[in-house]
Amino acid sequence: MGQITLQDVQKSFGPVHIIKGADLDIADGSFVVFVGPSGCGKTTLLRLIAGLEDVSGGKILIDGKNVVDTPPAKRGLSMVFQSYALYPHMSVRGNIGFGLKMAGLPKDEINRKVEAAAATLNLTPYLDRKPRELSGGQRQRVAIGRAIVREPKAFLFDEPLSNLDAALRVQMRIEVTRLQKQLGTTAIYVTHDQVEAMTMADKIVVLNGGKIEQYGSPLELYEKPANLFVAGFIGSPKMNFVTGELARQQGAATIGVRPEHLRIERDGAGGWQGTIAVAEHLGSDTFLYVDAGPLGMLTARYIGELSLHAGDHVSLVPDPARIHRFDASGNALRG
Template sequence: MGHIKLNQITKSFGDVEVIPPLDLTIENGEFAVFVGPSGCGKSTLLRLIAGLEDVSSGHIEIDGRDVTDVPPAKRGLAMVFQSYALYPHMSVRKNIAFPLHMAGMDQAEQQRRVERAASVLNLTDYLDRRPGQLSGGQRQRVAIGRAIVREPAAFLFDEPLSNLDAALRHGMRMEIGELHQSLSTTMIYVTHDQVEAMTMADKIVVLRAGVIEQVGSPLDLYREPRNLFVAGFIGSPTMNLIEGDEARKHGAHTIGIRPEHIVPGDPDGAPWSGTVGLSEHLGSDTFLHVHGTGLTESITVRADGEVPLRHGDRVGLTPNAERIHRFDQAGLRIA
């Protein structure tokens, strides 16, 4: 199980309300990602679910049981933090088994759970090593293993990959995704990185100033962002946003077009044109930053990796008309 429901949850620190009344349901077995800029309330919301912060008002239910006033250890949840928090003098085996040892579980069951978690996380060959003998990615796996052995109703991850370099982050994203598939357990994952959110989530919860701006699958948010905030936050590179005469042609205050939905070509006869500024060559893709279009300061275009355009070249831009997003003066999506 692992059905989590938040009913009109609020959180205030003194006179400052950081989470206004909020409703959210996370279904059993879902991989939900809380994403948003720093200070948006995503970690606070996770800590409220975990019981590490007291709610100011409202109710939290786990599998139909009201746990609003239940202490963290009795909520049936397991949390993985940004810090590994491993005991350096203990072996990997003892680190993973530690919560079971503290709970007084018999040795045979401890061993069974530790060996199962080690097998799932490819740590079997490292059980007798100490944390200092492991890489950063392996230490994070040990921390996850310590959560797995508790067999929780749900896993809570608070930016667990922030301390890893880019290559390790990519590898651990894949491992956590595979772990979710193998365990079929509810997971809630907090990150400020929308790429992590898009690649890992079944459900994304976009937060701003403690308010849920949109909830949906990665493709839902990519295809139909509810407002300008979500449009500008989801997608890499971010959506181009254009106001003025060009937006009014489409019956909107603002229009948006993603870099991958603009085709570069001959400037003669193209709807838009400008001058290539910075070209970011990434192998399979090239990101062109085009200036002087008269639309906005810069238009970003995602082009083929071998596009023969360089700094100072004139280029025509043809947007895919079916992929233009329209927003009203309040910043809300126009259907």
């Protein structure tokens, strides 16, 4: 089991209130990602769950038991860090088995578990190598192997892929997701990469300034953002926001339309008129940054290639079913 519940979790460092009352229910076996801008408290919240920081208030329940006074090693969680934290003088075998050795397990059993984990992670050929003789991706797998052999109730990942190059990140992202599903172990994963969040998570926690803005599946966050912050944070390129008269006509203070929900017309008279400032041709997609006068700069995305260029006039027609409306406090209006 690995069900984790936070109840009004608070954290202050001295006078500074960092985590401002977090409530969260993480189902056993689920993959939950914490995202949010730099400094919003993602790592702090993860460290509170791990027990590496003490809470200033509230409860953390693991399988129903409040663990706020339980030391990290007794919480049954395994943490995987961005820095890998491998012992340089130890072999891969030694690194993966280290925690089990400390726990006093018999040698045979340690070997069996280490070899099983190495096989799962395609590390068998490297068991006798030192970390410096491995690639970044292999080192990251060793760090994950060390977490797996302890058979934790949950894995806690702190930006584990951020030291890897772009191609390897994509590969490891898929491997970590596959592994988590195969093991069925609860995982909490901190990242500021929203593509990682959208692709890996069963559920995403969007944090901002120490508060949870929304907790939901990737698609829920994309389709039904609770407020302006989530609407602007999830999705790349960012959602377009328009205020003023146009928003008031919709009964809102702000309306939002995602770049992929603006239809691009060359000679249209309807929609929002503007001039292309920059056109990005990616082959698979075309992104247009359109100067729409009083509406500001708007981004439109076309799936495929569009032969339009800077200086061309276009009209952007929002899909009426995909317009998001927000009130003056920034909360989403529905219906």
